[in-house]
Amino acid sequence: MLQFTINLLIMASIAAIVASSLNLLIGYTGVFSIAHAIFYGVGAYATALVSLHWGSSLLLALVVALVSSGVLSVLLALPAARVTGEYFVVVSLAFALVASTVFAQWTPVTGGPAGLVGISRATLFGIGLNSNESYLVLSLALLALVTVILYVLIRHTPLGRSLQALRDDPLAAQALGKNPFRLRLTAVVISAALASTGGVVYAGYIAFVNADGFGEQGGVLFMAMVILGGAGTLSGPIIGAFFITLFPALLEFADLPSQAKGPLEQIIYGAALVLLMLVRPSGIAGIFSALSPGHWRRARAVAGADAGRQPVTGVPVPGEYTPTGGAA
Amino acid sequence: MLALQLLVNGIAVGALYALAAVGVALIFWTTRVFHIAHGATYLIAAYTFVSLHGNSVLLALVGSTLAAAVFGWGMNKFVYRPIQRSRESFFTLFVASFGTLIIVANVISLWAGSGPKALPPPFGRVQIGFLQVTWVAIIAIVVAVVFLLGLQFFLEKTETGVGLRAMADDVELVDLLGLNRRRYATVALILGSVLVVPAAILTTYVQGLTPQAGLRIATIALIVSIAGGVGSLAGAVVSAILLGVVENVSTLYVNASWGTAVGFSVLLAILVFRPSGVIPRPSAT
Numbered sequence: 173m174l175q176f177t178i179n180l181l182i183m184a185s186i187a188a189i190v191a192s193s194l195n196l197l198i199g200y201t202g203v204f205s206i207a208h209a210i211f212y213g214v215g216a217y218a219t220a221l222v223s224l225h226w227g228s229s230l231l232l233a234l235v236v237a238l239v240s241s242g243v244l245s246v247l248l249a250l251p252a253a254r255v256t257g258e259y260f261v262v263v264s265l266a267f268a269l270v271a272s273t274v275f276a277q278w279t280p281v282t283g284g285p286a287g288l289v290g291i292s293r294a295t296l297f298g299i300g301l302n303s304n305e306s307y308l309v310l311s312l313a314l315l316a317l318v319t320v321i322l323y324v325l326i327r328h329t330p331l332g333r334s335l336q337a338l339r340d341d342p343l344a345a346q347a348l349g350k351n352p353f354r355l356r357l358t359a360v361v362i363s364a365a366l367a368s369t370g371g372v373v374y375a376g377y378i379a380f381v382n383a384d385g386f387g388e389q390g391g392v393l394f395m396a397m398v399i400l401g402g403a404g405t406l407s408g409p410i411i412g413a414f415f416i417t418l419f420p421a422l423l424e425f426a427d428l429p430s431q432a433k434g435p436l437e438q439i440i441y442g443a444a445l446v447l448l449m450l451v452r453p454s455g456i457a458g459i460f461s462a463l464s465p466g467h468w469r470r471a472r473a474v475a476g477a478d479a480g481r482q483p484v485t486g487v488p489v490p491g492e493y494t495p496t497g498g499a500a
Numbered sequence: 501m502l503a504l505q506l507l508v509n510g511i512a513v514g515a516l517y518a519l520a521a522v523g524v525a526l527i528f529w530t531t532r533v534f535h536i537a538h539g540a541t542y543l544i545a546a547y548t549f550v551s552l553h554g555n556s557v558l559l560a561l562v563g564s565t566l567a568a569a570v571f572g573w574g575m576n577k578f579v580y581r582p583i584q585r586s587r588e589s590f591f592t593l594f595v596a597s598f599g600t601l602i603i604v605a606n607v608i609s610l611w612a613g614s615g616p617k618a619l620p621p622p623f624g625r626v627q628i629g630f631l632q633v634t635w636v637a638i639i640a641i642v643v644a645v646v647f648l649l650g651l652q653f654f655l656e657k658t659e660t661g662v663g664l665r666a667m668a669d670d671v672e673l674v675d676l677l678g679l680n681r682r683r684y685a686t687v688a689l690i691l692g693s694v695l696v697v698p699a700a701i702l703t704t705y706v707q708g709l710t711p712q713a714g715l716r717i718a719t720i721a722l723i724v725s726i727a728g729g730v731g732s733l734a735g736a737v738v739s740a741i742l743l744g745v746v747e748n749v750s751t752l753y754v755n756a757s758w759g760t761a762v763g764f765s766v767l768l769a770i771l772v773f774r775p776s777g778v779i780p781r782p783s784a785t
Contacts, residue, residue, distance in 0.1 A: 204591050251772045258534055258590045259726055263771060266723045266764045273761035388715060392598060399595050435606035435614070442606065445599030449592050450582055 178304050182377055184417035185311035186370045189318050191397035191409035193366035198395070199404035200326055201359040202339035204257075206391040207248055207264035210271040211364040213386025214241040215371025217275070220288040220381045230294035230301070230310075233376070237368040244271075245364030249357040265388060272387030287382025294376045301376070311373045315410070318366050323406055325362070335359055396445055416441065505631055506748040512637035513706075514744025515644035517724060518737040519699035520717050522651060523692030525725035525736045529668030530681075530688035532590060533580055537597040539718030540604035541568050541693045546700035546709050547608055550617050565697050572693025575600065576686055601714055609711040618708040640702045647698060648737060651691075655733070660687055668730070720760075727767040728779065735779035743767060 190212045197203040215237040222233045251263045275282050282288065293302050294310075301310055326332040337345040338355050346352055375381050393416065401412025420437040428436065520542065527535040545564040552560035579596050625634050655661035663684050667674050674681050703709075703717070724743055728735030746766050747759040754762065 198591075204594075251768065255771055258532075258594070259771075261534060261591070261594060262719075262722045262726050263768065265719050266768050269719060270761045270764050270768070273758060277755065277757050277761075388719070392602070395595070395598075399591075431614075432610060435610045438606040439603050439610075442599040442602030446579065446596050446603070449596035449599065450579070 175304060178308050180418055180421055182304070182308050182311045182373070184414045185308075185315045186374050186377075187394070187397060187417050188410040188413035189311070189315050189370035189373070190367045190394050191401070191413040192315070192318055192322060192406070193363045193370075194394050195398050195403060195406075195409040196322060196326070196335075196363040196366070197359055198398050199408070200332070200339060201335045201356060202257075202342075203252060203356055203359060204261045205248070205264040205360070205363075206261060206388065206395045207268040207271070208364070208367050208394045209386045209388075209390030210248075210268055211241045211245060211367040212371045212374070212390070212394070213272075213275055213381075213383070214244055214364075215368030216375040216381045216386070217282055217288070217371070218368065219294075219372045219375035220291045221281070223291045223294075223376070224288065228292045228295045228376075230296045230372070230376075233294060233372050234369060237372045238365045241368035241371075242361045242365040245361050246357070248364070249360035252353070252356045252360060264391075268388045268391050272383055275386055276383035283382070285382065287380060289380050291375050291379045291381065293379070294372075304377075307373065307377045311377075314369055314373060318369065319406060319410070321366065326406075331355075331358065393441070396441055400444060400448060501630055503749060503752060506751065507745060508631060508633055509637060510745035510748035511741055512634075512640045512744070513748060514741030515641045516699045516703050516706075517717075517720055517744055518740035519644050519647060520696050520721040521724040521728070521736045521740045522648065522733055523695040524718075524721040525728070525730075525733060526651075526664065526688045526695075527692040528725060528730065530664055531576070531580055531584075531685045532593075532671075533597060534590070534594045534722060535575075535597055535689075535692070536594065536715075536718045536722060537575055537579075537600040537604070538692070538696060538721055539714030539716075540601045541571050542696050542700045542717050543604055543608055543711060543714040544568060544571050545697045546704045546713070547612055547617075549701050550619060550704060550709060551612070553619065561697075561701075564701065565694055568693040568697050568700075569690050572689040573686065576689040580689075581682070581685070601718065605711045605714045612711075614711055616708045616710045617704070619705050634706075636702060636705050640706075643698050643702065647695060648733075651695070652733065660684070664688060716760075723764065723767055727770050732779045738779060739767060739770070 190208060193211075194205065194208040197205050197208075218237040218240050219233040222229075222236050226232060248264060248267050252260055255263050276285055278284070293307070295301065296310075301307055326336070334345065334350050334355055337348070338350060338352055342352055345355075397412035397416050398409045399412070400415060401410065402408030419440065420433075423433050423437060520538065523541075524535050524538050527533060527538070545568040548564040548567045549560045552563045575597075579600060580593060583593055583596055625632050626638070655665055663674065663679055664687065666677075666679070667681060667684050667688075671681060674684070699717075703713075707713075720740075720743065724740045725736045728737070728739040743763040743766075746763040750759055750762040
């Protein structure tokens with residue numbers, strides 16, 4: 173039972189790392205990507221390859237994961253130069269489909285459908301992280317680190333403020349001399365690199381990597397975590413990730429035929445997404461902040477920013493081509 | 501020879517993609533929703549057909565058309581319109597649409613099992629010169645041409661059709677003219693959903709059917725209709741056929757499992773270098 177709980181907490185923390193990274197795009201930059209499971213996957217594959225060829229150093233795995241994921245994400249960011257808003261969702265969906273095919277079919281490197289086995293637990297400063305408990309500490313520490321990085325980036329750097337300005341009003345941000353493409357590119361690279369660290373923990377913990385969970389389906393799940401928890405808040409994606417990871421564990425105790433559990437879990441996510449969009453699009457974090465009067469203002473600002481994006485859709489920003497073919 | 505054979509197969513597959521894509525395009529013009537739940541419509545139509553077709557093919561056709569139409573209508577009435585009423589962003593609509601697809605795909609896999617379903621391949625093949633073409637491929641191309649020409653005629657010649665095109669250009673203008681845009685949205689959802697029925701049935705004959713097919717076909721339909729140029733039916737059709745052809749012809753050089761990825765890469769490149777689409781609308785430039 174203890175091991176069961178530790179396992180759940182590790183998986184939830186990993187999910188929270190990826191969801192928080194994705195939130196930098198969805199919540200703070202207004203770039204709607206559902207390709208983030210790919211970067212999580214790149215982190216996992218990078219760790220697997222490092223472990224199989226170069227040894228178990230955690231820092232080396234992290235560096236390789238950060239760099240390869242950051243570099244690959246430029247490919248996703250390129251269309252963001254010209255394709256914005258809703259169109260980017262479709263671009264990221266297509267990107268996820270292409271990249272997950274690479275995971276599943278590039279056999280010499282990724283092991284193909286069979287995946288990579290025999291990944292060793294990481295070592296940090298000569299200490300082997302062999303127990304599950306140590307991986308729990310590792311995943312929680314990494315989640316804390318990612319959250320702090322995001323907090324500083326968003327609240328205390330010019331980059332963070334520029335990104336939010338771009339999200340709220342692309343036209344005004346451009347008028348102030350901000351380069352939308354460079355900003356979005358930076359955000360995508362940082363976000364992808366941070367997400368890959370979740371994959372580093374995952375690969376070492378599970379000791380096995382294949383393409384399952386790193387494709388569009390996984391991407392949708394991370395998106396769901398951000399949205400359910402509440403985009404544009406630091407706590408939202410973490411709440412969403414824990415909710416979506418821990419909730420199905422309750423089904424484990426229900427007396428159901430095992431092949432019904434997977435679909436039933438998915439139906440619950442789906443229904444939660446639809447109902448939440450109908451009732452309270454600002455997410456679970458929005459519900460909590462609505463309960464505490466002190467945070468009411470911020471919740472409203474987030475919801476307002478969301479609604480404020482409405483008129484932008486379909487209206488091309490001058491100087492920035494969008495595939496509406498509209499007046500540019 | 502093989503290349504030509506693959507080209508013909510590609511056109512047939514592309515024709516089916518086009519039928520799925522024009523529905524998505526039509527719905528996007530009028531409602532500004534990325535209707536990824538189109539994949540759910542596809543699944544509902546295909547599974548209805550598969551489960552009824554043992555009784556009578558005609559009954560199965562009518563049943564799946566009705567089911568698709570009712571689902572499209574319900575999506576608009578119970579999901580999209582309530583969300584749009586509270587002026588939420590497109591992403592809210594997209595997430596709700598995605599949620600619906602997840603629900604439908606998994607309810608179906610609870611009910612019918614997650615394994616593949618197949619229909620007995622009808623009619624066999626025909627030899628045209630040195631080409632071996634399946635009758636299903638020929639039917640797919642003919643059906644697609646008939647439906648697309650019918651849709652084109654409807655959009656050009658009927659008042660409702662013109663209204664739908666007007667909404668693609670400028671929703672506010674439609675309001676100003678006192679036209680009922682809610683009615684157009686309803687029409688688009690029902691029409692778009694019905695258009696996916698022939699694609700669902702014929703694709704099931706060719707490739708079989710699983711609950712995962714919904715997301716795949718919806719992704720294809722979405723990217724094809726965006727890469728084609730918003731507001732451009734011809735663009736959607738051209739990029740659908742391009743995807744089908746690239747998917748098939750690329751198997752000359754790479755393993756078949758890479759086909760869709762290669763096709764999508766081409767469409768992504770088009771979006772990067774020509775973001776207004778394959779055939780941008782002249783009126784909007």
